[in-house]
Amino acid sequence: MIKHQKPEAFYDTFERKGPGQKTTHYCPGCGHGTVHKLIGEALSDFDIADKAVFLAPVGCGVFIYYYFNSASIQCAHGRAPATGTAIKRVHDDSIVISYQGDGDLGGIGASEIVHAANRGENLTVIFINNAIYGMTGGQMAPTTLLGQKTKTTPFGRDKDIDGMPLRISELLNTMEAPVFIERTTLGTPKGVMNTRKAIRKAIQNQKDKKGFSFVEILAPCPINWKMTPVDARKWLRENLEKFYEVKNFRDKDGEKQSGKYPWMENAELLELLDIVKEKDKQTTRKTIKNGEEKVKIAGFGGQGIMSVGVLLSNCAIKKGMESTWLPSYGPEMRGGTANASVVIAEEQIGTPVVDYPDTLITMTIPALNTFEKNVNPGGLIIVNSSLINRKVQRDDVNVYYVPATELANKVGLTATAAVIMLGIYAQIKGIIDTDILKLILPQSLSKAKYVEINLKAIDAAEEYYKNNPL
Ligand SMILES: Cc1ncc(C[n+]2csc(CCOP(=O)(O)OP(=O)(O)O)c2C)c(N)n1
Ligand code: SF4
CATH class of the missing domain: 3.40.50.970 (Thiamin diphosphate (ThDP)-binding fold, Pyr/PP domains)
Incomplete structure (x- = not known):
């Protein structure tokens, strides 16, 4: 027919x-x-x-x-x-x-x-x-x-x-x-x-x-x-x-492909990503408002923006959530603008692009100038008040000012300021917590010698927030 x-x-x-x-x-x-x-x-x-x-x-x-x-x-x-x-x-x-x-x-x-x-x-x-x-x-x-x-x-x-x-x-x-x-x-x-x-x-x-x-x-x-x-x-x-x-x-017939790539079978990696820990997934999975949290971490290259984005993403994965990390660099090797988009979700993520963040973690004035207007109403802006000498103009978002660079200097390493910002984020939002940050941080840092001081930075953030809650 x-x-x-x-x-x-x-x-x-x-x-x-x-x-x-x-x-x-x-x-x-x-x-x-x-x-x-x-x-x-x-x-x-x-x-x-x-x-x-x-x-x-x-x-x-x-x-x-x-x-x-x-x-x-x-x-x-x-x-x-x-x-x-x-x-x-x-x-x-x-x-x-x-x-x-x-x-x-x-x-x-x-x-x-x-x-x-x-x-x-x-x-x-x-x-x-x-x-x-x-x-x-x-x-x-x-x-x-x-x-x-x-x-x-x-x-x-x-x-x-x-x-x-x-x-x-x-x-x-x-x-x-x-x-x-x-x-x-x-x-x-x-x-x-x-x-x-x-x-x-x-x-x-x-x-x-x-x-x-x-x-x-x-x-x-x-x-x-x-x-x-x-x-x-x-x-x-x-x-x-x-x-x-x-x-x-x-x-030709072709050798039937298994559909499994080596990394999908690497036990160590699976362990790291927690894909195999279904049980852990069920017990620790967080409920996120609207099922998804979109974070923009922004500042200059060299401030640890990208590393902190990866750290956040890995913490979320460890917690049994879905997460993506998307870097965006300016053209300069050092000191240019840099921002990382992180999405954390209960279900699979449609796009890693974050145009309208729920949370903006901002390390510099240009970053605040660029992204302030895009934060979703009711969202959160965390400002590194050591480097940003202006207030947020919006009145429909929550704002938290933290002298992150100052605190980092006290800890002993300026470069830990971004980790302090992330520590504050963990305190406010509760999607990831200090324990998980401390667990994942050593795996995220390329240089072992900086682990200890970054762990101290997470403690400093926790301490600061305890004394200055939102
Ligand atoms: C980076 C970039 N370079 C060039 C173009 C212009 N451009 C648009 S379609 C196209 C080629 C289309 O020809 P083809 O792939 O043969 O498809 P057809 O339209 O004939 O189906 C080009 C060069 C573009 N859009 N982006
Ligand atoms: S211009 Fe495009 S749509 Fe028109 S005939 Fe050619 S290939 Fe087809």
Whole structure:
């Protein structure tokens, strides 16, 4: 029976250009739409749409998340294979589909695809080769044919000036690791059916944990080729297919990947991260207001901002909570602005980015100036009053002033000021406590000789807060 219907893996309507839309943003005759349908059908037939994670490229495929009712991540230009590597390593059961154009994959992202293929990541990569930069209006791509006229090659691509068109499938086929590499075409109905098969195989391989699977699809871009959809398919058959041989390059079984990476089996590390201590998790898990606490620790480089962020995050993990740490540096090696974003949560964390912190721990005036306005109403700002000689302007947040640098000097090391700030945070918020700080601190410091003095700094913070409660 032939069914003509939208795959269930698609949303009912596409909201890209307002509610209720039934059509995609692609131009008439564009290859992207055809390939979306083939992927959608595969996901529906395999019943894995809920496990799929799309890696959206920069290019015309950028809006993939408007169409598939699956998870998707908008990747930096060309970086989808790197993003996919990370996702696979923490969510091995997800089905990660990297969807990329020839500019994205073969140009700016050439390095990422080469290394992901060479590592044999268990990913499915769908590579749309339309021999042009579609989204930006038709500039030359790495795959543009010799003699092909584009915006940036108005007299046609010239080998001596622009180099030869890149045959990406052949390039990846020089490597040992990939298990499946096939080039298909949308130039004919038969080609579309073969593309369908190749996409299914590449997804099935990932399901079976076989390894890196790559499908290069020769696709039309009628708009930038300046042709009608029918002429574009003809041109594709007569030109693209002549240079880019349509064939299967390899289909090997691949050694089934265990899905476990060495660090996932390192008992010492598991112990450290407390992943194995389920019991401990249940007994010590804290209830956090709204289930999540977002902290921004900000100051200058060299003040221990990053280390204290890692320390906080590790304490939270030790307590059986989820936590992320995200550093942000200014361009200078030393003394530039620096801030760390830490998220602590009862459940899995959606994003490590902290735009609106619940707590701001601020070591310097520029940091206070930058982040004060972003603190959530009802939140907390802890101010190092030794270095910040102004008051917080907000009246809808709690503020605690602590002369952290002064206290650190008394302890005997100025650099412990950030640990003192964290000690104060522990006292006020109670999400982590002094005991856990003292337990984790020795593991967080790279130099053992500073452990003792930092432990003293935690005591100093506790003492100070006892005498000056909020
Ligand atoms: C860092 C960066 N460099 C360049 C661009 C401009 N840019 C946007 S899409 C694109 C290439 C798109 O071509 P392709 O990957 O072939 O996809 P298509 O649009 O043809 O599907 C480029 C160069 C950008 N957005 N970001
Ligand atoms: S510009 Fe080309 S690749 Fe982009 S949507 Fe239009 S036809 Fe498709």
